[in-house]
Amino acid sequence: MNKTNINLTLGYSTCPNDTFIFYALAHNLVDSMGIKFNIRLADVETLNQNAGLGLMDVTKLSFATIGHLTGAYGLLRSGAALGRGCGPLIVSRPGFDLKGIASKKVAVPGMWTTACMLLGLYMPSPPEVIPLPFEQIMPAVQNKTFDFGVIIHEGRFTYKQHGLVCLLDLGRWWESKTSLPIPLGGIAIHRKHGKKMAKQVETIIKNSIIYAFNHRKQTNGYVKAHAQEMSEEVIKQHIDLYVNRFSIDMGEEGTKAVDMLFRMSIKQGLMPDTMTSVFAC
Numbered sequence: 001m002n003k004t005n006i007n008l009t010l011g012y013s014t015c016p017n018d019t020f021i022f023y024a025l026a027h028n029l030v031d032s033m034g035i036k037f038n039i040r041l042a043d044v045e046t047l048n049q050n051a052g053l054g055l056m057d058v059t060k061l062s063f064a065t066i067g068h069l070t071g072a073y074g075l076l077r078s079g080a081a082l083g084r085g086c087g088p089l090i091v092s093r094p095g096f097d098l099k100g101i102a103s104k105k106v107a108v109p110g111m112w113t114t115a116c117m118l119l120g121l122y123m124p125s126p127p128e129v130i131p132l133p134f135e136q137i138m139p140a141v142q143n144k145t146f147d148f149g150v151i152i153h154e155g156r157f158t159y160k161q162h163g164l165v166c167l168l169d170l171g172r173w174w175e176s177k178t179s180l181p182i183p184l185g186g187i188a189i190h191r192k193h194g195k196k197m198a199k200q201v202e203t204i205i206k207n208s209i210i211y212a213f214n215h216r217k218q219t220n221g222y223v224k225a226h227a228q229e230m231s232e233e234v235i236k237q238h239i240d241l242y243v244n245r246f247s248i249d250m251g252e253e254g255t256k257a258v259d260m261l262f263r264m265s266i267k268q269g270l271m272p273d274t275m276t277s278v279f280a281c
Helices: 016-026 044-052 063-068 098-103 114-122 134-142 155-162 170-178 191-214 216-225 232-242 251-267
Strands: 006-012 035-041 058-062 073-075 081-083 089-092 106-108 129-131 148-151 165-169 182-190
Touching: 006 016, 006 044, 006 191, 016 035, 016 191, 016 216, 016 232, 035 191, 044 058, 044 063, 058 063, 058 114, 063 114, 063 182, 063 251, 073 191, 081 232, 081 251, 089 134, 089 155, 098 165, 106 114, 106 134, 114 129, 114 148, 114 170, 114 182, 114 251, 134 148, 134 155, 148 155, 155 165, 155 232, 165 170, 170 182, 182 191, 182 251, 191 216, 216 232
Parallel strands: 006 035, 006 058, 106 129, 106 148
Antiparallel strands: 058 182, 073 182, 081 182, 089 148, 089 165
16 A cells, blocks of 8 residues: 555544445555545534534535535545435424424424435425434434424434334435435535545545445444444444445436535525535546
8 A cells, every 4th residue: 555645634424324434444444545544433413514614624524515615625426325215304203294394493413414405495484493413303302392303314214213203204205306316415525635636535435335345244343333322233224225336436317416406405595506516526
């Protein structure tokens, strides 16, 4: 492997899809191309906020956040959470329906999350939203602090354990409206590093994902260490759902999905219009 000649901060979440994707990179199992990555793990909304302050060189971000930061960060084509059947869910306790949501406060996993933005796209008049750490949303709805919540990550596998019901799958709504996969989160690099560096980092991440797919059992310890008491079954479901062919390279279909999400959100006033290309290279 090449001699290290540059240091980059790299942020990603503790969720199984991210720790699976970055396992090989974090353990120096793929060629780093002379780059040393200083890894910082945090929940996605913390990563979003850190990027807003320009604190990270390379980071996982909600697509909604990328739309607000295209002047500073460019999207890479590898490492994304983008697919079908994987969107956020609107949940509530039994007895509620979507007719009452407009007049209620809704718990969301962050103001700059794609989940919050999808709620805004779905509703003609967005309700008042209150940000909570994603793992606190289901308990908050269960204990009647909120009547409605938008859940992400492994919540789509575990909401029934909290006595909740799914009122709407926002990913399914998106797919029926656009016929495209839903873009949830991607990896972005600060534009100050230039297109050549962006391409190198993109390639390293792609190789890390391919390594993980080829050595899946080897990743288990690292993934479980950060999985917040998830069962092995939920961990497997999580990875199978959020890490796919679009994660290796989002390709033409994934690019169309990102473009559609941004165009719809700009039209609805949910993100600023910009002439800057969303992609870093």
